Amino acid sequence: MSASYDPDNIFAKILRGEIPSHRVYEDEHTVAFMDVMPQSTGHALVVPKAASRNLLDADPAVLAQILPVVQKVAIAAKAAFKSDGVLIIQYNEPAAGQTVFHLHFHVVPRFEGQPMRKHTGTMENPEVLTANAEALRQALRGR
Numbered sequence: 001m002s003a004s005y006d007p008d009n010i011f012a013k014i015l016r017g018e019i020p021s022h023r024v025y026e027d028e029h030t031v032a033f034m035d036v037m038p039q040s041t042g043h044a045l046v047v048p049k050a051a052s053r054n055l056l057d058a059d060p061a062v063l064a065q066i067l068p069v070v071q072k073v074a075i076a077a078k079a080a081f082k083s084d085g086v087l088i089i090q091y092n093e094p095a096a097g098q099t100v101f102h103l104h105f106h107v108v109p110r111f112e113g114q115p116m117r118k119h120t121g122t123m124e125n126p127e128v129l130t131a132n133a134e135a136l137r138q139a140l141r142g143r
């Protein structure tokens, strides 16, 4: 039997506003917020409002809606944090590194010569998250 969707996963709770997040973008289908354990400065997550565990069970229509937002956030993050590149990561199932079971795309600004921090490593200082969220919101507004 394939694994199912748990409506009480942490991103479902963030989407319902039951737990706080540093939200930077929202439209009819999609939300983006800062990762609390960023792998680099400005690490954000792009999440569909529709329930799916990961890419494997997602409705293709949802995938078509989310990728333009991933692009938008990646371009804005590159500008906001003056990064040299942007890494997009998306894990499916624990064997592949997935730890939160609501589909999401990681948008990770990358800087020449700067190693990436560990996946789900260290909690960021809330003030840093607030400042980075504001920088990313401003860059998104500028587009």
Ligand code: 5GP
Binding pocket: 010, 021, 022, 033, 034, 035, 036, 037, 038, 090, 091, 097, 098, 099, 100, 101, 119, 120, 121
């Ligand atoms: P994945 O499922 O792709 O392994 O990663 C889940 C990501 O969500 C990790 O990068 C982790 O740092 C992040 N994360 C885990 N819990 C929370 C949370 O409560 N809020 C936010 N904003 N991010 C979280």
